[in-house]
Amino acid sequence: MTLVKKTPTIQDVARFAEVSTATVSRALSSPERVSEQTRARISEAVRVTGYTPNQSARSLRQRTARTILVALPDIGNPFFSVILDAVEREAACRGYGVLVANRFPGNSSGLRMRDYFMSNRVDGLLLFDGSVDLEQLMMLTGDPMPVPLIVACEEIPNAPFHTVKTDNSYAAEQATRHLIALGHRRIGHVLGPRGNVLTGERQRGYARAMQVAGLEIRPEWLLQGGFAMEAGQVAAAHFMCLRDRPTAIFAANDESAVGFISGLRQRGLDCPGDVSVVGFDDLELAAHVWPPLTTMRQPRAALGRIAAGALIDLIEGGRRDRMPMHMVLSSEMIVRGTTARPPAPATSEAGPSALAVQ
Amino acid sequence: MTLVKKTPTIQDVARFAEVSTATVSRALSSPERVSEQTRARISEAVRVTGYTPNQSARSLRQRTARTILVALPDIGNPFFSVILDAVEREAACRGYGVLVANRFPGNSSGLRMRDYFMSNRVDGLLLFDGSVDLEQLMMLTGDPMPVPLIVACEEIPNAPFHTVKTDNSYAAEQATRHLIALGHRRIGHVLGPRGNVLTGERQRGYARAMQVAGLEIRPEWLLQGGFAMEAGQVAAAHFMCLRDRPTAIFAANDESAVGFISGLRQRGLDCPGDVSVVGFDDLELAAHVWPPLTTMRQPRAALGRIAAGALIDLIEGGRRDRMPMHMVLSSEMIVRGTTARPPAPATSEAGPSALAVQ
DNA sequence: GAAACCTCTGCAATCGATTGCATTAGTTTC
DNA sequence: GAAACTAATGCAATCGATTGCAGAGGTTTC
Numbered sequence: 020m021t022l023v024k025k026t027p028t029i030q031d032v033a034r035f036a037e038v039s040t041a042t043v044s045r046a047l048s049s050p051e052r053v054s055e056q057t058r059a060r061i062s063e064a065v066r067v068t069g070y071t072p073n074q075s076a077r078s079l080r081q082r083t084a085r086t087i088l089v090a091l092p093d094i095g096n097p098f099f100s101v102i103l104d105a106v107e108r109e110a111a112c113r114g115y116g117v118l119v120a121n122r123f124p125g126n127s128s129g130l131r132m133r134d135y136f137m138s139n140r141v142d143g144l145l146l147f148d149g150s151v152d153l154e155q156l157m158m159l160t161g162d163p164m165p166v167p168l169i170v171a172c173e174e175i176p177n178a179p180f181h182t183v184k185t186d187n188s189y190a191a192e193q194a195t196r197h198l199i200a201l202g203h204r205r206i207g208h209v210l211g212p213r214g215n216v217l218t219g220e221r222q223r224g225y226a227r228a229m230q231v232a233g234l235e236i237r238p239e240w241l242l243q244g245g246f247a248m249e250a251g252q253v254a255a256a257h258f259m260c261l262r263d264r265p266t267a268i269f270a271a272n273d274e275s276a277v278g279f280i281s282g283l284r285q286r287g288l289d290c291p292g293d294v295s296v297v298g299f300d301d302l303e304l305a306a307h308v309w310p311p312l313t314t315m316r317q318p319r320a321a322l323g324r325i326a327a328g329a330l331i332d333l334i335e336g337g338r339r340d341r342m343p344m345h346m347v348l349s350s351e352m353i354v355r356g357t358t359a360r361p362p363a364p365a366t367s368e369a370g371p372s373a374l375a376v377q
Numbered sequence: 378m379t380l381v382k383k384t385p386t387i388q389d390v391a392r393f394a395e396v397s398t399a400t401v402s403r404a405l406s407s408p409e410r411v412s413e414q415t416r417a418r419i420s421e422a423v424r425v426t427g428y429t430p431n432q433s434a435r436s437l438r439q440r441t442a443r444t445i446l447v448a449l450p451d452i453g454n455p456f457f458s459v460i461l462d463a464v465e466r467e468a469a470c471r472g473y474g475v476l477v478a479n480r481f482p483g484n485s486s487g488l489r490m491r492d493y494f495m496s497n498r499v500d501g502l503l504l505f506d507g508s509v510d511l512e513q514l515m516m517l518t519g520d521p522m523p524v525p526l527i528v529a530c531e532e533i534p535n536a537p538f539h540t541v542k543t544d545n546s547y548a549a550e551q552a553t554r555h556l557i558a559l560g561h562r563r564i565g566h567v568l569g570p571r572g573n574v575l576t577g578e579r580q581r582g583y584a585r586a587m588q589v590a591g592l593e594i595r596p597e598w599l600l601q602g603g604f605a606m607e608a609g610q611v612a613a614a615h616f617m618c619l620r621d622r623p624t625a626i627f628a629a630n631d632e633s634a635v636g637f638i639s640g641l642r643q644r645g646l647d648c649p650g651d652v653s654v655v656g657f658d659d660l661e662l663a664a665h666v667w668p669p670l671t672t673m674r675q676p677r678a679a680l681g682r683i684a685a686g687a688l689i690d691l692i693e694g695g696r697r698d699r700m701p702m703h704m705v706l707s708s709e710m711i712v713r714g715t716t717a718r719p720p721a722p723a724t725s726e727a728g729p730s731a732l733a734v735q
Numbered sequence: 736g737a738a739a740c741c742t743c744t745g746c747a748a749t750c751g752a753t754t755g756c757a758t759t760a761g762t763t764t765c
Numbered sequence: 766g767a768a769a770c771t772a773a774t775g776c777a778a779t780c781g782a783t784t785g786c787a788g789a790g791g792t793t794t795c
Contacts, residue, residue, distance in 0.1 A: 026495055028751055039775045044753055054773060071495035075442065076751035078433035079780045086476070086498075094465065100458035107452065107479045111489070116498060118444070118474050121465045131469070137384055137429035139781095140444075140474060248665035274665075281667035307606035307632075308666055309639035386781055397745045402783055412743060434781035437750045497751095 027068040036064035047072070078139065086116040087330055088141040090132060092148040092173075094121050097302050098272075098319070099147060102172070105323025106145060113331050115142075122148050129155025136166055143334045145326055146180075149173030149216055167333040171326040174216050181333070183326040183346045187217055190315045190350035191224025194297045195269050197313070197352055199232045202360045203267040203295060207240035209254045209279055211271035215246075221271050221299065240265050244275050251278020252285075258294075259286050266294060266361040273298040273305045273314055280308075280357065291359035301353055310356030318348050385426040394422035405430070436497060444474040445688055446499040448490060450506040450531075452479050454604075455660050456630075456677065457505060460530070463681025464503065471689050473500075480506050487513025494524055501692045503684055504538075507531030507574050525691040529684040532574050539691070541684040541704045545575055548673045548708035549582025552655045553627050555671070555710055557590045560718045561625040561653060565598035567612045567637055569629035573604075579629050579657065598623050602633050609636025610643075616652075617644050624652060624719040631656040631663045631672055638666075638715065649717035659711055668714030676706050 033040045038057060046053040046061040053061070064070075078084050089106055091099050107117045118141055122128050129152045135141045146168060171183045198206050208225045211218030222241070229236050239261060242254040251270060255278070258264065270276035276298030280290045290296050290310065298305060301316035325346065391398045396415060404411040404419040411419070422428075436442050447464055449457050465475045476499055480486050487510045493499045504526060529541045556564050566583045569576030580599070587594050597619060600612040609628060613636070616622065628634035634656030638648045648654050648668065656663060659674035683704065 026497070029753095030751075040752075041754075041776080042774060045774085048753085052773075057773080069495075071492055073437070073751050074496040074498045075433045075436035076780090077753075079431070079437055079751080079782090080753045082780075084433065093462070095455070095459040095462040097453070097455045097458065100455065100461075101453040103458075103477070104451070104453040104479055107477055111478070111481070116476050116493070118476055119461070119465055120469070121462055123469070134429060135474070137427075138432040139384070140432045248661065252665070278665050281665055281669075284667045303606065304662060307610070307636050307639055309642040311639075387783095388781075398782075399746080399784075400744060403744090406783085410743080415743080431781050434750090435783075437752090437781080438783045440750075 026073075027070045028073065029070070031068050032061065032064045032070045035068060036060045082139065083334075084116075084140055084142050085114060086118055086141045087143045087145055087327070087334075088118045088120055088132060088135050089145045090120045090122070090128065090148050090151065092122045092150065094119060097304070098300055101303075101319045102147070102323035102326075105320040106327040109324045109327035110331065113328075115327075115331060122150070128152075143167035143330045144169070145330050146170045147172050149175055151175075167330060169326055169330045169333065171322065172217075176216065179343050181329065181344045181346075183322060183329060183348070185317045185322065185348045185350050187220035187350075188224040188227075190317075191221040191269065191299070192228040193224075193350070193352055194299065194315045195225045195228035196232070197354070198267040198269065198295060198297060198358065199228065199234070201267070201295065201358060203265075204234055204361075205240075205263075205265040206234065206267045206269065207242060207258070207265035209242045209244040209251060209268055209270040209275050211275075212245045212250075213243075218271060225269050237263075242268075244271055244279075246272050246274055248274045248278035248281075251275035251280075252282040253278075255279045255282020255286065258283070259288075264294075267358070268294060268296045270296060270298050273300045273302045273312060276312055276314070276357070277304065277308055280312075291357050293362060295358040295361070297358055305353075306355070313355045313358040314353050316351045316353050318350070322348055384431075385428045386431065387428070389426050390419065390422045390428045393426060394418045440497065441692075442474075442498055442500050443472060444476055444499045445501045445503055445685070445692075446476045446478055446490060446493050447503045448478045448480070448486065448506050448509070450480045450508065452477060455662070456658055459661075459677045460505070460681035460684075463678040464685040467682045467685035468689065471686075473685075473689060480508070486510075501525035501688045502527070503688050504528045505530050507533055509533075525688060527684055527688045527691065529680065530575075534574065537701045539687065539702045539704075541680060541687060541706070543675045543680065543706045543708050545578035545708075546582040546585075548675075549579040549627065549657070550586040551582075551708070551710055552657065552673045553583045553586035554590075555712070556625040556627060556653060556655060556716065557586065557592070559625070559653065559716060561623075562592055562719075563598070563621075563623040564592065564625045564627065565600060565616070565623035567600045567602040567609060567626055567628040567633050569633075570603045570608075571601075576629060583627050595621075600626075602629055602637075604630050604632055606632045606636035606639075609633035609638075610640040611636075613637045613640025613644065616641070617646075622652075625716070626652060626654045628654060628656050631658045631660045631670060634670055634672070634715070635662065635666055638670075649715050651720060653716040653719070655716055663711075664713070671713045671716040672711050674709045674711050676708070680706055 029040045029043050033043045042053060042057060043061055046058050050058055087110055089103060094100060110117045120131060123131060132144060144166065168180055169183060170180045174182055174184060195206060208222060210222060226236060242257050244250045244254045251274065268279060270279055276296050280296055283290055283294060288294060298312050298314035301314045305312040305314050387398045387401050391401045400411060400415060401419055404416050408416055445468055447461060452458060468475045478489060481489060490502060491513065502524065526538055527541060528538045532540055532542060553564060566580060568580060584594060600615050602608045602612045626637060628637055634654050638654055641648055641652060646652060656670050656672035659672045663670040663672050
């Protein structure tokens with residue numbers, strides 16, 4: 020009914036409440052500084068006019084945007100989208116908006132982020148993309164780290180940033196130990212994408228578990244892979260070519276695990292009958308494929324929430340700590356249907372050679 | 378090296394280039410209005426100072442935020458996250474930022490969106506969430522639709538908004554026809570969530586295909602479902618209880634299809650050996666589960682791109698057309714491994730009763 | 736050569752909220 | 766009862782870019 024000509028401003032509220040704009044502003048941001056009755060008049064005026072503060076004006080004056088920038092390598096990936104969900108929730112609760120920036124082809128991403136900061140559109144950066152150019156980033160943050168920045172999930176080696184991540188290496192070790200505990204001795208690993216930090220950490224965890232158990236790591240059991248389902252399928256094809264196959268595989272993530280299992284199936288091998296497989300991440304997918312996937316759960320929602328919260332603390336605290344802070348969340352083993360004891364014949368067949376090596 | 382004390386402003390550029398700020402502003406936004414040499418001096422000054430326009434100041438003056446708000450029911454869902462990806466790309470290309478707003482518990486979402494507009498943080502709204510309160514929305518858009526708004530994927534019935542979506546009903550009809558063409562006569566449908574517009578459209582398409590082919594639709598073959606994998610698994614449990622089972626199922630989406638298939642498997646039924654299943658959406662998942670899922674592909678990336686483009690056109694065109702525009706993208710049948718001819722015994726068994734009904 | 740017309744540039748107001756400083760009125764202290 | 770203090774409010778500058786208006790200088794037109 021009420022045809023709104025223009026969005027109401029603080030002036031309108033002030034006029035209606037018969038006070039100055041300064042008083043209105045104070046009534047809204049620090050109510051204790053305004054007398055009870057004036058406050059009541061202003062509340063009423065706000066209600067009647069339907070006033071909402073203009074964020075641009077506020078940003079301009081206060082030099083804060085109440086917005087964070089979330090940089091992701093791939094929003095389309097369910098791994099990240101669940102995290103983004105949690106980030107958005109946390110930010111919204113604390114009155115912040117969330118701008119998303121997906122990785123761009125080329126390495127222009129760093130520049131794009133720089134632009135967001137320079138143009139005062141965002142107050143802080145939540146970086147999930149480890150591939151951003153380090154130099155561009157350093158240029159962004161300057162020396163005394165003037166830009167609130169948290170690197171999450173991925174990690175930029177040797178860079179002095181706050182990080183929030185999960186215990187990748189230890190989790191990978193646990194996943195491998197689960198297979199060992201089941202009786203597997205010949206265990207392979209589908210690697211993550213080449214050059215990725217996480218790939219390295221998970222491989223290290225796998226290697227440590229094998230070493231500790233005194234098991235052999237054959238180079239041909241390290242299957243080239245990646246974080247996509249296709250990569251898992253390709254790894255399965257390579258797996259089939261092995262003359263001396265492992266009885267279990269630790270895959271770098273759930274998607275490669277699922278691709279790997281479906282690749283096995285296509286070629287007549289059963290999981291977990293012939294080969295046990297353990298994944299990493301615990302995507303929704305994992306519980307619902309058949310057989311349901313045994314995997315290491317990464318607390319993705321918690322990670323998003325904590326990262327966003329920490330970033331906003333950083334923004335509001337104004338303390339640009341010299342000491343980077345590292346928060347590590349722990350993962351959890353979720354045992355489902357893709358892992359089982361090794362097949363009897365395979366074990367006896369492999370027995371001698373495995374012993375011979377030790 | 379260069380320790381930046383403060384972000385440079387247009388004043389700094391003006392001083393360096395020895396012109397007024399007005400000229401700098403014009404040189405950047407309408408270069409043809411500034412002489413060649415002045416322009417060169419200003420470019421140089423911009424380069425040296427590292428100037429980037431302050432977006433808050435610009436927004437305040439021009440009353441545009443160069444930002445769109447994308448409202449989603451569930452960012453964590455891969456269906457939407459791929460769309461969001463495309464939206465972000467398109468928006469970025471056209472110089473717009475993307476703020477995301479996930480659905481909030483309660484029905485406060487509409488108010489939250491209203492706030493974004495009233496506070497001048499966003500110029501337009503891309504609405505993927507059909508559950509937003511219609512009244513709150515109308516209040517937002519006012520009568521002559523002053524707020525650029527596009528409803529995508531979902532649709533708000535009887536509301537005069539621009540829409541971008543796929544041909545759900547027709548696509549569902551095609552999916553069902555595929556099953557009929559394979560020789561199935563007893564075909565069931567795992568429904569989407571109750572009350573959802575898409576659920577209705579897909580069910581209608583299913584019903585039309587069945588009618589046109591002269592096939593019976595038994596009420597007990599309409600299995601309660603939803604868009605989640607769990608829902609598919611529950612539907613499979615109900616399916617098993619049927620005394621007279623369909624030989625094929627059209628599931629409302631890929632996730633319910635995958636859940637359904639895994640539910641069948643758990644209970645000893647094979648797909649497509651015993652039951653053929655066709656899904657809807659063509660998520661990444663679909664190609665990589667085993668067997669790979671036959672499904673109707675929705676052009677999600679195209680949808681995101683087109684919706685974002687149309688919204689920005691709307692914002693920039695300034696033409697608040699009275700006539701709502703409806704863009705319909707078409708889906709594509711993707712035949713993979715979950716559909717096959719019906720099993721011979723089941724067909725002969727069902728033959729008489731099916732004939733009797735006709 | 737006066738009028739009309741460009742082209743280029745600067746002045747200063749403007750967008751809407753915040754905030755340092757000043758002012759008024761009322762209260763406490765000794 | 767003067768001094769000191771506190772509480773509540775207003776004035777006006779400020780954040781940084783954009784833009785209507787006007788003026789300077791030059792060119793074209795008749």
